[in-house]
Amino acid sequence: MASYLSQAKYLILQFSSCKVIHIKRSKNKSAEALSKLASTNFEHLAKDIRVEILDRMSVPQNQVLVIQTGVESWMTPIMAYLSSGILLEEKVAARKIRHKALNYQMQEGVLYRRYFLGPLLRCVDAEDANYLIREVHESICGLHAGSRMVVAKLMNAEYYWPGMHMEAIQEIRKCDSCQRRAPNTLRPKNELVPVTSA
Template sequence: MDGASSGEASGAGLILINPDGQEFTYAIKMNFKSTNNEAEYEAFLAGLRIAKKLGVKFLEARVDSMLIASQVSGTYEEKNDTMASYLSQAKDLMQHFTSCKVVHIKRSENRPADALSKLASTSFDHMGRDVRIKVLNAPSVPQHQVLVIQTGTSSCMEPIMSYLSSGTLPEDKAEARKIRHKALWYQVHDGILFRKSFLVPLLRCVDAEESNYVI
């Protein structure tokens, strides 16, 4: 995680990585004034809250803030009331985990979270409220190849839907564990599967036939 403070606003960048290597990325904008240390703590607290909500039991928090790492470890005592309050909240949240380790890393090792925090702390009043990043996986100009889309195959949503609807899991233990992790980000409502997010509304999942219709 990382926090950034500017004259316009403050932001937090968070990247949570589960044991399977799946990443969950967040950019959080704070519409209030704060110092850089306060922004760092807000990012730290936000990461702890999200991890708690996801049901994480064992957490390693990688931070480039020496202040946070030193305060949490007890090697540095903060006399500032505001910082003391932040530390108290952090310790309260950390109690919810079976294990919660805070590791100090170099800023150069934290560039992805740093970039997210700076993006979130920038004012985009002249633009739309939401800025979405689109990844292009192919050139925009015609190529000498064609993309073949096969329909009628088993949907990747079916195992998640089965688990959330009836608790059914694959016999393979590794695959079952993956389904459990993925299912944390989904919910079923009236027989329809939706993907959850902290930053946007629920996203409806569609199968191959429905996606062709939408397009």
């Protein structure tokens, strides 16, 4: 949608004057009928209705160029072991990776963790994990929930990385909105110590 918006802004600049008016949904029945027409089959339509089918997009697709590849993360040794059987030199580290690899699976070059309560969970690195936490916690649909709810939503969205609970707690503590609007607890900071009178 962002590319269509930029294309529309570019086309607006080509005109000498342009006016954009918001039309209420109740008064815009022809546009709504047109949008429903796009999802129907055209064979039953009468001959007097003219339908044009576009075979290519009106917005040119952006080319994505890979800038950085081969970044080391926690997934690198597990992926190397699962894809080609390469282990580290140290025996203890190699045994740990061999033991961890039992819980993981490679599909089309992507690492997934086996999850016994649901589908496979896609493994992500630290940078993507930070973005996912912020997206679930404070994006447009974010509810500024606690760390347990954020991790549960991420696992329902089929993502995984080790230490996701601790990273969620650290990221939520940085949220300015949660710090300002958190409810004040009226409970004492320490447990009360009863003192008996003499």
